[in-house]
Amino acid sequence: MYETNYHRPSTVEEAVALLSANPDAKPLAGGQTLIPTMKQRLAAPSDLVDLRHIEALRGIKLEGRRIIIGAATTHAEVAGSEALQSACPGLASLAAHIGDPHVRHMGTLGGSVANNDPAADYPSAMLALDATIHTSTRDIKADDYFTGLFETALDEGEIIVAVSFEAPEKAAYAKFANPASLYAMAGVFVARHGAGVRVAVTGAGSDGVFRQGDMEAALSANWSPAALDSVTVSADDLMDDLHASAAYRASLIKTMAKRAVAAA
Amino acid sequence: MGLQGIGAAVPRKEDRRFTTGAGRYTDDMVVQGMRHAAFVRSPHAHATIKGIDTSAAEGMPGVVGVLTGAQLKEDGIGNLICGWAISSKDGSPMNMGEWSPLAVGKVRYVGDAVVVVVAETRAQARDAAEAVMIDYEELPVVVDAVEALKDGAPQVHENAPGNLIYDWEIGERDATDAAIAGAAHVTKMKIRNNRLVPNAMEPRAALAKYDKAEDHYTLWTTSQNPHVARLVLSAFYNVAPENKLRVIAPDVGGGFGSKIYIYPEEIVCLWASKRTGVPVKWVADRTESFLTDAHGRDHVTEVEMAFDAENRILGLKVDTIANLGAYMSLFSSAVPTYLYATLLSGQYVIPAIHANVRTVYTNTAPVDAYRGAGRPEATYLLERLMETAARELGVSPAELRRKNFIREFPYQTPVIMCYDAGDYEASLDAAMKAADWDGFPARKAEAASRGKLRGIGMSCYIEACGIAPSAAVGALGAGVGLWESAEVRVNAVGTVEVLTGSHSHGQGHETTFAQLVSDRFSIPLDQVNIVHGDTDKVQMGMGTYGSRSGAVGMSAIAKALDKVETKAKKIAAHLLEADEGDIVIEDGHCKVAGTDKQVPWFQVALAAYTAHNLPDGMEPGLKEGAFYDPSNFTFPAGCYICEVEVDPETGKTEVIQFVASDDFGNIINPLIVEGQVHGGIAQGIGQALLEDTAYDASGQLLTASYMDYAMPRAADLPSFQVSNTVTPCPSNPLGIKGCGEAGAIGSPPALINAVTDAIGVRDITMPASPRRVWETLNAKA
């Protein structure tokens, strides 16, 4: 690890000020991605701005049907939240299967969404739940937020404050884990909102998380695993690596989608 | 057996230290003035070094020295060697290429050490290492052993034409060919044994201190055999003569073979500590471990097994190509030869065997012994063949094995080994009963109703442990003898220290070795201390690998105990005015059998040291040493049966049940033996289902972290059902065979036999990863 300066702001404004004062500064949340990257000397931020002690970034709130989750909320807090377990159990279950207990007690929703790892779990939930990403400067719809591999609509120095979404009627996530990393090799989040169904796929797309339109149409017409039988998942634009070919990923997407619908 | 003696399931004495974080590993060692080393490693798999510019690095903060291979040569430091000479079948010696501790002129794999930087802190050393400029000219690369043998393949070492290190054979070629020609049935397979990364929990480390006043070196290092390290460092690498070099292997967090060998880093740290005048510490990070720890396995084999019309095996013909990587590691040559082909008879009567083995250089990490070393490769071959042959012949796998079991001992195989004892059918019966073999069809049908493909597979393994009679291995080319030493020191108050040349790095020696003493002298375990891992304390030893610490290390202790016991009984007889032959040691006393005359053990010890009243002419003191050289290998054997369920939609295999029935001879501590078997099976499940080591065509290691290298986790393992049958080993005084590697040796074929049974294919290459299983099912459909 290269030398770096550590800051512990207690408000969003302070954090934003620190970030804009140091162009090579980076926000630090759970550190589960950033710290290993720094240890491998693949990242060298001049300053780390720790977001975990900013009260405004923490906690899970239910306002009517709207669920608001602070960016610095850990995976373990999401998994263990009673409010979520009743309003959106699919998301709580997703969080409960991220990494291992250490990772879940350190890693945060905001960190995961900011990082947008193509194999991370949360991005699929954000897309399928039609979430809004609230940042220090604006609100961004999930559809506009995830822009590619490790790419998001965030500007330099902009931090995620919270995410929010309407509680879905039904939702669930099914993940087939990479046997080495346990990240998603194909993870599918399905959510039914009134008339519409949204299906988002992570771990598989060569441009990162994406919505599966054919599945959305099929499930909007008939919310059942069998409805997906007739959907053909193309292997085009899917990742092909040591652990899974594009064809295998295409097959996993279909299997996981069916299992998610069955579980919802 | 007492509560703490031989056969007692005593919890490990060392575990309190380890589980409370109080273990002392090499990286915990701190000496005055210590500085830190970072290695500059080749990013290319094969390249010529056109120039090295260290000037920028030398000017960086905290830098004490930036050293290259040229300087190492200036100081006369030797190249690394392989310590087991194997000749080709035409009589020519093996073609060993040069391995300089810091590369000179050429680099041959990604991770090859080129420059070392010594600086005040680790971070400074790393910063400066990044500033070293090396000008490389890339050369063509070969990573696959079969490709490396082809005409026109890139040449890794000048003196190994065609990358061939040796072309060796064992057994009878003509007889085997004749057996195959006259057979009623021949089963043929092409089998790959996947390359594995050892992944000890503690990465390799070294701390070297040169003492100018005494012209003496001390090396703390992660070694399974500190005395062999000292021997090789002095005799071959020219670091210092043995009397000027102390090697200490403190607590070591796992080795699995990978810490037997001497690596460049220890040599360089020792040399650099003199050259720079400061103690030098190096600790590998996990990436360095993946890149540079000696890997295991990596064989490709074509094999044929011939049967007569009654399904008796007539012959076995094996043609193996083994990848040894870019350099010949210390015992690399022995692994695919004497540790592999000598086990090709398995548990079976096979009248004719012939094996041909070619070892080759490639631009990959060196390959050497890894838990099981050669024996897993032999077992995998045989047990996959037996399964496949049974299917082809339409008989049950158990019946085919029963028909061919060796039943009379000693049994001389056609491939050197002479098995001394065993009862293979007893293990098979016990395992089949524990696994409820006959109930399998019902379980398969039930799984099918849940959409799962259930399969069952067995494996009957044999291995050779305890390596081995020194004269025998010497005749086969070993550069060292393979005895073990022990010294038993009884203190004046009756407590005991045992100095052993074995080294514990997870095996529990502090407990099992103490149990021997407790048993013999009837004293509590906590009055016995085991001393190991320091060349200044223990005179000489050969270390721990090949499951030899029980069979060989403990036999040496038993021999020393015999001598101490004899002397103690003489003293007791003298004190009790009795006959030496009537003395028994029990309940903490030396007693005259059948009387109430007794003297406490500690008083016998005290008498030995006060020397006020000893038998005429007896020397004071109670301390004896012994060297034990085994008369044969030992032959643990057993039967493993496992059941798996495959999810046909995802290709994921779940291990539902794993039964192990092992014959390890007599058992000193069943708890520790069970733990060893659990660990071994976990590694076998890793090899069979998860672990693969992949290089791309340019020689970059694709699986260089846990993001891509799949280690088994608790959730990947079922609860093992482990039991033992016992045929005592006739070749050593304790009747023990060794248990350290069996799990890793016996399990992979049982798993793959079960997976292929489940998905209905003849073969699948390890690891049977979800992807591979899914693709195999898809290709079938």
Ligand SMILES: Cc1cc2nc3c(=O)[nH]c(=O)nc-3n(C[C@H](O)[C@H](O)[C@H](O)COP(=O)(O)OP(=O)(O)OC[C@H]3O[C@@H](n4cnc5c(N)ncnc54)[C@H](O)[C@@H]3O)c2cc1C
């Ligand atoms: C062993 C292991 C296993 C894992 N397994 C999984 C898995 O199965 N599934 C999965 O999805 N993930 C997995 N992860 C990743 C884990 O979920 C991380 O928590 C997550 O990727 C990053 O979150 P973090 O809070 O640790 O962020 P950090 O590592 O602290 O930060 C990550 C990046 O986001 C930026 N950042 C952080 N917070 C904000 C914010 N509020 N606003 C703007 N930028 C911000 C940082 O500057 C940095 O660039 C695993 C990680 C490990 C170490």
